[in-house]
Amino acid sequence: MALRGNLRDFTVTQLLNLINLAHKSGTLVIDGSNETAQISFRDGKLAYAQIGQEDNHLAAILHRFKRLSAGQLRAIHLRADHLNDKELGLLLINAGYISQEEILSLLQSYFIDVVRRLFKWVDGAFQFEYNLHPPADRIPIRLDLENLIIEGARQLREWEQLREEIPSLEMGLKFLDRPETSIQKMNLSLEEWRVVSYINPKNTIKQIASVTKLNDMEIRRIIYGLLQAGLVEVVRQGSTPRVEILRSPVTPLFKEKQISLVQRLITRIRSI
Amino acid sequence: MQTVKMVVTGPFSAGKTQFIRSVSEIDVVATERKISTPDERAIKQATTVAMDFGRITVDNDLVLYLFGTPGQKRFDFMWEILSEGMLGFIVMIDSTRPETFREGRSILETFRAYAPTPYVVAANKQDEPDAWELEDMRNALRLSPNIKLLPCVATQKEAVKNVLLELLYSILLEMDGSEK
Numbered sequence A: 001m002a003l004r005g006n007l008r009d010f011t012v013t014q015l016l017n018l019i020n021l022a023h024k025s026g027t028l029v030i031d032g033s034n035e036t037a038q039i040s041f042r043d044g045k046l047a048y049a050q051i052g053q054e055d056n057h058l059a060a061i062l063h064r065f066k067r068l069s070a071g072q073l074r075a076i077h078l079r080a081d082h083l084n085d086k087e088l089g090l091l092l093i094n095a096g097y098i099s100q101e102e103i104l105s106l107l108q109s110y111f112i113d114v115v116r117r118l119f120k121w122v123d124g125a126f127q128f129e130y131n132l133h134p135p136a137d138r139i140p141i142r143l144d145l146e147n148l149i150i151e152g153a154r155q156l157r158e159w160e161q162l163r164e165e166i167p168s169l170e171m172g173l174k175f176l177d178r179p180e181t182s183i184q185k186m187n188l189s190l191e192e193w194r195v196v197s198y199i200n201p202k203n204t205i206k207q208i209a210s211v212t213k214l215n216d217m218e219i220r221r222i223i224y225g226l227l228q229a230g231l232v233e234v235v236r237q238g239s240t241p242r243v244e245i246l247r248s249p250v251t252p253l254f255k256e257k258q259i260s261l262v263q264r265l266i267t268r269i270r271s272i
Numbered sequence B: 001m002q003t004v005k006m007v008v009t010g011p012f013s014a015g016k017t018q019f020i021r022s023v024s025e026i027d028v029v030a031t032e033r034k035i036s037t038p039d040e041r042a043i044k045q046a047t048t049v050a051m052d053f054g055r056i057t058v059d060n061d062l063v064l065y066l067f068g069t070p071g072q073k074r075f076d077f078m079w080e081i082l083s084e085g086m087l088g089f090i091v092m093i094d095s096t097r098p099e100t101f102r103e104g105r106s107i108l109e110t111f112r113a114y115a116p117t118p119y120v121v122a123a124n125k126q127d128e129p130d131a132w133e134l135e136d137m138r139n140a141l142r143l144s145p146n147i148k149l150l151p152c153v154a155t156q157k158e159a160v161k162n163v164l165l166e167l168l169y170s171i172l173l174e175m176d177g178s179e180k
């Protein structure tokens, strides 16, 4: 089956649906208006994505999700450029800096993000290349397409709805005193957690979006989810909006506990 | 299960890998590579490129990891990553190679800037006949009297244990001290 055509006739969501149903392996190449995207699949699951000139190397993605500072990224480019993604990933895992699950989940978030951006493409020639696969030195993921397909289908409608529900981003948020859902029970994504950690009546949605580097739509979607879950509510801003972002504090280990921990280490090392 | 980590750092060939080997219960996962430049090859055959990794299990729910940093400057991008969340660190200095003292001092300062955790300095290879005396090293390294400078022979387990214990005592002292 030759799979080629134009997005005007066949939407990205429909393509994903087809690839999923037929368990296809290969790469979907789409020539958009200003850039080209390549989405690779294995057995109908999302494996890899590349859009335009965007750097999708592991280091760049970790930086994107703030798991590497700009300085660390620069240092890696300068001195570890000879390492491919798989080698760098292993090195970081061995260093105890990041877990394999987190790497995979960040790659997944990034690839999903690329696909989401494609949902907005309405014009462009596409072609499915059966013999084109992700570069061997990259880390592939295996993500079921179902959720993305559902998301794509809902997206247009949802975006209109979101703009109605959250007309302004100049509002604050607070946690409900008696939430309908416990936050532990919710399956929050990394991005959602980051948003949650900034929720405070003094921070506007716009400020939260800016520190979490989310665009208007992304922040709306997350906030909408939290509103729907009955976890937070919108509060009007006071006259003077705060500039400084307040971060929820991390609970420190109790001092006694720390002391006992060090004492256990001492006893153990004496016995070596 | 809780894990804590301590970092062993210092200039090229100071004995960091050896230090961790002497106490780790697992074979040290050393990421060593054959040395490429002739200058360095004259000193030793293999060098650590990413890190060394040793482990000491305390009990069912506490494990201590020892991370050794690469000594060569061109791998220092790993340092900050390795130092994240460390309980304390050890700066190893080769007592027989005064030409590395200055770098040792600069590594010490770099790590101190990453995190204000306690640290000790280990004067390694004290078994060598041309090893410097501790007091001379203290002066050369410009260490103030309140900083622990400990004699060390990384190949001897007891000496390594002593360095680790001294660091832990400093950590304990600081925890007690910071109590208001």
Ligand SMILES: Nc1nc2c(ncn2[C@@H]2O[C@H](COP(=O)(O)OP(=O)(O)OP(=O)(O)O)[C@@H](O)[C@H]2O)c(=O)[nH]1
Pocket: B011, B012, B013, B014, B015, B016, B017, B018, B019, B044, B046, B047, B048, B049, B068, B069, B070, B071, B072, B124, B125, B126, B127, B128, B152, B153, B154, B155, B156
């Ligand atoms: N005599 C003596 N030799 C030592 C001692 N500690 C280490 N060595 C030797 O010194 C050399 C360097 O030791 P390593 O443990 O590889 O040093 P390192 O700090 O890990 O070196 P890099 O990873 O290259 O920075 C090796 O030949 C060791 O056998 C010591 O206490 N006494």
Ligand SMILES: [Mg+2]
Pocket: B016, B017, B018, B047, B048, B052, B068, B070, B071
């Ligand atoms: Mg080494």
